[in-house]
Amino acid sequence: MRVIDNLDSVKKVIDEACEASGRNPEEVKIIAVTKYVSIDRAREALEAGIVHLGENRDDGLAQKWEHLGDKPVWHYIGTLQTRKVKNVIDKISYLHSLDRLSLAKEVDKRASGKVNCFIQVNVSGEESKHGLQPGGLLDFVRELQQYSNILVDGLMTMAPYTEDEELLRNCFRELKKLQLAVQELKLDSAPCSELSMGMSNDYRIAVEEGATMVRIGTALVGHELEVQDK
Numbered sequence: 554m555r556v557i558d559n560l561d562s563v564k565k566v567i568d569e570a571c572e573a574s575g576r577n578p579e580e581v582k583i584i585a586v587t588k589y590v591s592i593d594r595a596r597e598a599l600e601a602g603i604v605h606l607g608e609n610r611d612d613g614l615a616q617k618w619e620h621l622g623d624k625p626v627w628h629y630i631g632t633l634q635t636r637k638v639k640n641v642i643d644k645i646s647y648l649h650s651l652d653r654l655s656l657a658k659e660v661d662k663r664a665s666g667k668v669n670c671f672i673q674v675n676v677s678g679e680e681s682k683h684g685l686q687p688g689g690l691l692d693f694v695r696e697l698q699q700y701s702n703i704l705v706d707g708l709m710t711m712a713p714y715t716e717d718e719e720l721l722r723n724c725f726r727e728l729k730k731l732q733l734a735v736q737e738l739k740l741d742s743a744p745c746s747e748l749s750m751g752m753s754n755d756y757r758i759a760v761e762e763g764a765t766m767v768r769i770g771t772a773l774v775g776h777e778l779e780v781q782d783k
């Protein structure tokens with residue numbers, strides 16, 4: 554399938570989800586997750602009109618960067634080891650996986666300006682998932698104020714891999730609730746206006762529940778490489 558055709562289908566689903574929930578489709582940005590595909594396929598995504606690309610490993614990002622440079626807006630969506638911050642920080646516009654103070658400290662130190670960060674929250678409680686526990690979120694946001702290069706642009710979550718719509722919906726609703734709680738703090742460092750949630754198998758529900766960024770790999774660009782998920 555051509556990316557442009559997949560993009561049409563994805564946009565249609567997003568339009569329908571917005572229609573069903575009274576939202577404006579323009580509020581929803583599509584991030585094409587290119588971790589499973591070649592540089593040529595990533596380039597095809599850009600030619601199809603996609604602006605935002607996501608990678609989840611520093612080496613994958615470096616490889617694509619070498620060819621595509623800063624043409625796309627880059628999103629780092631994977632778990633980030635502190636020692637690898639220096640490899641990615643100058644290449645990305647958004648970090649979706651901020652989940653600990655040691656990482657914030659390193660990002661703050663290495664960045665040459667403010668970094669748009671998403672705090673990754675483990676709303677599903679699955680042990681295999683990374684992210685902050687919801688109960689620790691507000692204290693974490695307050696503590697981040699000490700790092701002047703960290704801007705809490707939003708929250709991110711990964712829902713469980715399941716067909717259970719109610720379970721998915723509850724996860725996304727929980728993240729929306731947490732977003733409102735962060736906004737209530739009214740901190741300049743944490744406008745928290747974005748919600749990064751929804752992947753190939755659940756983005757329709759995520760959009761219905763308020764996602765402003767969906768991270769879509771398989772359904773948009775496909776899945777052609779063996780990549781280790783972290």
Ligand SMILES: *Cc1c(COP(=O)(O)O)cnc(C)c1O
Nearest residue numbers: 586609630752753768769770771
């Ligand atoms: C791989 C990945 C995605 C995209 O997954 P698909 O199911 O292929 O759409 C989204 N978010 C994160 C954090 C990922 O690692």
